[in-house]
Amino acid sequence: xxxxxxQIVPYIPFILEGIWVTLQFVIISIIFGFILxxxxxxxxxxxxxxxxxFGDAYTSIFRGTPLILQLMIIYxxxxxxxxxxxxxxxxxxxxxxxxxxxxxxxxxxxxxQAVDKGQxxxxxxxxxxxxxxxxxxxxxxxxxxxxxxxxxxxITLTKESAIVSTIGYLDLMRRAQVVGADIYxxxxxxxxxxxxxxxxxxxxxxxxxxxxxRMKFSD
Amino acid sequence: xxxxENLYKQFGDNEVLKGITxxxxxxxxxxxxxxxxxxxxxxxxxxxxxxxxTKGTVSIDGKSIPxxxxxxxxxxxxxxxxxxxxxxxxxxxxxxxxxYAPIKVKGESRQVAEDKARNLLAKVGLTEKEKxxxxxxxxxQKQRVAIARALAMEPNLMLFDEPTSALDPEMVKEVLNVxxxxxxxxxxxxxxxxxxxxxxxxxxxxxxxxxxxxxxxxSPAEFFSNPKTARAKDFLEKVL
Numbered sequence: 001x002x003x004x005x006x007q008i009v010p011y012i013p014f015i016l017e018g019i020w021v022t023l024q025f026v027i028i029s030i031i032f033g034f035i036l037x038x039x040x041x042x043x044x045x046x047x048x049x050x051x052x053x054f055g056d057a058y059t060s061i062f063r064g065t066p067l068i069l070q071l072m073i074i075y076x077x078x079x080x081x082x083x084x085x086x087x088x089x090x091x092x093x094x095x096x097x098x099x100x101x102x103x104x105x106x107x108x109x110x111x112x113q114a115v116d117k118g119q120x121x122x123x124x125x126x127x128x129x130x131x132x133x134x135x136x137x138x139x140x141x142x143x144x145x146x147x148x149x150x151x152x153x154x155i156t157l158t159k160e161s162a163i164v165s166t167i168g169y170l171d172l173m174r175r176a177q178v179v180g181a182d183i184y185x186x187x188x189x190x191x192x193x194x195x196x197x198x199x200x201x202x203x204x205x206x207x208x209x210x211x212x213x214r215m216k217f218s219d
Numbered sequence: 220x221x222x223x224e225n226l227y228k229q230f231g232d233n234e235v236l237k238g239i240t241x242x243x244x245x246x247x248x249x250x251x252x253x254x255x256x257x258x259x260x261x262x263x264x265x266x267x268x269x270x271x272x273t274k275g276t277v278s279i280d281g282k283s284i285p286x287x288x289x290x291x292x293x294x295x296x297x298x299x300x301x302x303x304x305x306x307x308x309x310x311x312x313x314x315x316x317x318x319y320a321p322i323k324v325k326g327e328s329r330q331v332a333e334d335k336a337r338n339l340l341a342k343v344g345l346t347e348k349e350k351x352x353x354x355x356x357x358x359x360q361k362q363r364v365a366i367a368r369a370l371a372m373e374p375n376l377m378l379f380d381e382p383t384s385a386l387d388p389e390m391v392k393e394v395l396n397v398x399x400x401x402x403x404x405x406x407x408x409x410x411x412x413x414x415x416x417x418x419x420x421x422x423x424x425x426x427x428x429x430x431x432x433x434x435x436x437x438s439p440a441e442f443f444s445n446p447k448t449a450r451a452k453d454f455l456e457k458v459l
Contacts, residue, residue, distance in 0.1 A: 113399075122302065128319075141309065144310070
C-alpha cells in the first residue's frame with residue numbers, strides 16, 4: 001500500500017474552491033434546465049401539432065446523443081461557426097441546461113398527465129384561463145408527484161458535471177487531475193473529490209426529502 | 220334563458236347526443252334522468268362547453284356558446300358546475316378552494332372573497348372546516364365544499380353532474396339538503412341524477428333521455444305518475 005493523504009494537504013484549499021465552481025454552474029444548469037423543461041413539457045401536451053413535434057424532436061436530439069459530444073460541439077464548434085469565443089462556463093451551462101431540459105420535460109409531461117382530468121375540468125368550469133390553471137392548479141400537483149424523479153435528475157446532473165473537466169473548466173474533477181499531475185499521485189486527490197461529490201449528492205438527497213415532506217398536503 | 224337547439228355530440232363513431240332541443244328558464248330546477256349511457260352527462264357538459272358539440276347550438280341569454288366570438292371563460296364564470304367526484308383542489312385548503320377563482324379570475328380582493336366564502340361555508344354547514352384540506356373531509360363534506368366553491372363565483376346557473384353518485388349512502392342526504400336550499404333560493408339548476416325522490420320533490424321539470432334522444436319533458440308529477448313513452452315506463456319500473 002502506497003497511500004499518503006498528507007501529500008494533498010497543501011492542495012486542499014485549491015480543491016475545495018472547486019466545490020463552488022462546480023455548484024455555480026450546476027445550480028444555474030438545473031434552474032435553466034427546469035424552466036426550459038417545463039416549457040418543453042407544455043409543448044408536448046399542447047393541442048398545437050407543431051409544438052408537439054418541436055418538443056419531441058428536441059428531446060430526441062438531446063437525449064439521443066452523448067452529453068460530452070453536446071458539450072464539445074458547444075465549446076469547440078461554436079467559435080468555429082460564429083467566431084464567438086465562448087467561455088467554458090457558458091458552454092457548460094448551455095450543454096447541461098439544454099441536455100437536462102430534455103429529461104426534465106419528459107418527467108414533467110408524465111407528471112402533468114398523471115394529474116386527475118377532473119382537476120382540469122374543475123378549473124375550466126370555474127372559468128380559469130389555461131395559463132393560471134397550469135401554474136396554480138396542475139403544475140403544483142404534478143410537481144409533488146414527480147419530485148423523486150426530478151431529484152434523481154438533479155443528482156445525475158451534479159455527478160455528470162464532472163465531464164466539464166474535458167473542456168478545461170476548473171471544476172472539482174479537473175482540480176483533482178491537476179493535483180494528481182502535480183504530485184504524481186492520483187489516488188488521493190481522486191478519492192478526496194469523490195468524497196466531496198458524494199457529500200453534495202447527500203445534501204441534495206436530504207433537501208429532496210425535506211421538500212417532499214413539506215409537500216405532503218394530500219395524503 | 221338557456222336555449223339548446225338540435226344538439227349533436229359524437230365521440231369517434233359513437234353518437235352520444237342525437238339532436239336535443241330544449242330550454243331551461245331562469246329560476247327553474249331541471250332534473251335530467253335516464254339510463255347509463257343515455258347521454259345525460261354529455262348533455263350537461265355541452266352546456267358549459269366541457270364537451271364541444273358536434274352540431275347544434277347552446278345559447279345563454281341570447282349568446283351562442285360554441286361561437287368563436289363568445290368568450291367562453293366569461294360564460295363559464297357564470298355557470299357553476301358540481302362533479303360526481305368533487306374535483307376539489309387537493310393542494311389548497313377549503314377556504315382557498317373557494318376563494319381561488321373569485322380572486323384570480325374575477326379579480327376580487329382577498330378580503331371580499333374570504334368574507335363571501337365564509338358566508339357560503341356557513342350555508343353548507345362547514346364553517347369549522349375552512350382550514351382543512353380536502354383529503355381530511357368526508358365525501359359529503361367534499362361535495363358541499365364543491366357546491367360552495369361553484370357558488371363563490373356567483374353563477375346564474377348551476378350544473379350538477381350526478382352529485383351524489385360517489386357518496387356513501389348516509390352522506391347523500393346532507394348534499395341533497397344543500398341542493399334543496401339552493402333550489403328554494405331561486406337558483407337555476409340542471410341536475411343529472413339517479414335520486415328519483417329528489418327529482419320528484421325538488422325539480423320543476425324532468426327531462427328523460429335515452430340513447431341520446433330527449434324522450435320526455437314533463438313536470439315531475441306527470442312524468443312519475445304517467446310517463447308517455449314505453450321506454451320511460453320501463454325505466455321507472457326498474458328504478459322505483
